[in-house]
Amino acid sequence: MSIMPITNQYVKDLDREYVFHSWSTQGTLNPLVIAGGEGCTVWDYDGKRYLDFSSQLVNTNLGHQHPxxxxxxxxxxxxxxxxxxxxxxxxxxxxxxxxxxxxxxxxxxxxxxxxxxxxxxxxxxxxxxxxxxxxxxxxxxxxxxxxxxxxxxxxxxxxxxxxxxxxxxxxxxxxxxxxxxxxxxxxxxxxxxxxxxxxxxxxxxxxxxxxxxxxxxxxxxxxxxxxxxxxxxxxxxxxxxxxxxxxxxxxxxxxxxxxxxxxxxxxxxxxxxxxxxxxxxxxxxxxxxxxxxxxxxxxxxxxxxxxxxxxxxxxxxxxxxxxxxxxxxxGVVENALDIGSRCLGPRLRDLQQRHASIGEVRGAGVFWALEFVSDRDTRAPLAAQTMQALKAALIERGLLPFVVDNRIHVAPPCIISLAEVEAGIAILDEVIGAVLG
Missing domain, CATH: 3.40.640.10 (Type I PLP-dependent aspartate aminotransferase-like (Major domain))
Incomplete structure (x- = not known):
């Protein structure tokens, strides 16, 4: 008897048929399917890979599947x-x-x-x-x-x-x-x-x-x-x-x-x-x-x-x-401190200089937020619909963000490397420019 391979669609259908999600209106959900992970990366059943810049719900400090x-x-x-x-x-x-x-x-x-x-x-x-x-x-x-x-x-x-x-x-x-x-x-x-x-x-x-x-x-x-x-x-x-x-x-x-x-x-x-x-x-x-x-x-x-x-x-x-x-x-705690002060913080502040939609950058270690505004002078928050467009575009480009209100929280695992930070920042830069101009 042959066993059918697990697919993204099968897992999504199974979820929508039987799983009740938190903080949600159930009928509008379209959850992202994740099949596995390692370090700072997760992937789906089609093999599409995502750099996890959210640590899921800011909890995978050691990354995924630490041996x-x-x-x-x-x-x-x-x-x-x-x-x-x-x-x-x-x-x-x-x-x-x-x-x-x-x-x-x-x-x-x-x-x-x-x-x-x-x-x-x-x-x-x-x-x-x-x-x-x-x-x-x-x-x-x-x-x-x-x-x-x-x-x-x-x-x-x-x-x-x-x-x-x-x-x-x-x-x-x-x-x-x-x-x-x-x-x-x-x-x-x-x-x-x-x-x-x-x-x-x-x-x-x-x-x-x-x-x-x-x-x-x-x-x-x-x-x-x-x-x-x-x-x-x-x-x-x-x-x-x-x-x-x-x-x-x-x-x-x-x-x-x-x-x-x-x-x-x-x-x-x-x-x-x-x-x-x-x-x-x-x-x-x-x-x-x-x-x-x-x-x-x-x-x-x-x-x-x-x-x-x-x-x-x-x-x-x-x-x-x-x-x-x-x-x-x-030295994971030390890495988080070093990455934040030497790379992640400075690169996020560079983004703020490049994109007028970023009103403020703040954080420490590998725990940062980009606050988006429609006008820097009035500090009016960027519209929710636009933030959702940003989120969708980031996911499409292979970056998992943590989006709350008018903010993108940047919280990768504490084990993240300089190269992975640079890759994530490049995606952020590209998507912000594409969506917001």
Whole structure:
């Protein structure tokens, strides 16, 4: 009996018949088919290749099919595929140990979750239990996940049809290019944003606020890197009012910005750190909360009312161990820093000089955004229809972008080479010129 070969059309038909997609109107979907990948490249069943300039959803920091991580998953699957979280497991301990070794001084333990959203859920839970307070403050320009509290902590408009959780308050964080504070300089933006946050704390009642939850570097909101002075000011406000600081490193952590944690850019140490994505390049679903010593000590004598069947799943733990070991051995974080400062950042700024439609370029490491405008003077965002045309043309030319609103986020794997950066920039240059003139 002959076996029919798998084709792009067969996979697409199968998907559209049976798969329900996230963040979508189902009847209008036309998903890209991917058959395999290696390094910074993926391909379909026809053999068409794409340079992955998005790291999928900014998670494949080690690229696709890293052999050491794949081997570790296979070896663990042959040894012990799954085990309950209440047990002690070798790989779970090794994974937690490695994460603590990379965290700032003063962190003690790791609580493992299934992904970034429930990492933020559990960090919020820990903060409320520790402080005895309820409210959580977070930015309007943020994304923290799609579970109950995480989506309400999220600031972007996707939270609006999902507002079922209690006790969430939002505030504006710095974004000088589109300042909410009529600022003209970074110093003005920082000072006014901190004054705004102080007034929100005072108006909400500091004694009712458990935590301030911030992305160390807001990703989906636009790769918005705040000043060190702002982040240090937030830490000082949290200290002043007895509020915990939770930094969300789900997208920005584990090499993405050229540091193990993006918080290292600011000289700020939070009380809790959430992570996922880059910790194992997303090869097996996993996330977690890195817990500072005061909170760890608190839960030594206070019950923690939370848990997950797959917390610390052996396959995920093995992938974390292998991923962190590979990143250390191969200098992956250092490569991200070097590529960003020596090539990617400068070449993206060159594009800005060549194309009037690029209003601002910002980022660090291998985490950048091009903000497109229809007019540089008014900074009017480029129309959504035009952004979709840009996206379609990039994909047609073999480049996978991450397009959000009027921005193209440039976030290739941390292992990307200079030659691959140059190839991707050349496609961007060509497509922007062709579509926008």
């Amino acid at each position: 050491a991580v794949i081997a570790a998953i296979q070896e663990q699957a042959a040894t012990l595929t799954t085990i309950a979280p209440a047990t002690a497991n070798h790989m779970r301990g090794e994974a937690a140990k490695r994460i603590i070794e990379q965290a700032p001084e003063g962190f003690r333990k790791v609580f493992f979750t299934n992904g970034g959203a429930d990492a933020n859920e559990n960090a919020i839970r820990m903060a409320r239990l520790f402080t005895g307070r309820d409210k959580v403050l977070s930015s309007y320009r943020s994304y923290h996940g799609n579970t109950g509290s995480a989506i309400v902590a999220t600031g972007d408009p996707r939270r609006v049809p999902n507002e079922y959780a209690r006790g969430h308050v939002h505030f504006f964080t710095p974004y000088l290019y589109r300042s909410e504070f009529h600022a003209q300089t970074e110093a003005e933006e920082t000072a006014r944003a901190l004054r705004h946050l102080r007034r929100v704390i005072e108006s909400e009642g500091a004694q009712s606020i458990a935590a301030i939850l911030l992305e160390s570097l807001p990703g989906t909101a636009g790769v918005l890197m705040p000043s060190a002075a702002y982040m240090q000011g937030v830490r000082e406000l949290a200290n002043e009012f007895g509020i915990l600081l939770i930094l969300d490193e789900v997208m920005a952590g584990f090499g993405r910005t050229g540091k193990w944690f993006a918080l290292e850019h600011y000289g700020v140490v939070p009380d809790l750190i959430t992570f996922a994505k880059g910790v194992n390049s997303g090869y097996v679903p996993v996330g977690g909360v890195v817990i500072s010593e005061p909170l760890s000590n608190y839960f030594d004598t206070h019950f923690f009312p939370g848990g997950l069947t797959y917390s610390g799943h052996p396959l995920a733990m093995a992938s974390i161990v292998a991923a962190i070991d590979a990143m250390r051995k191969d």
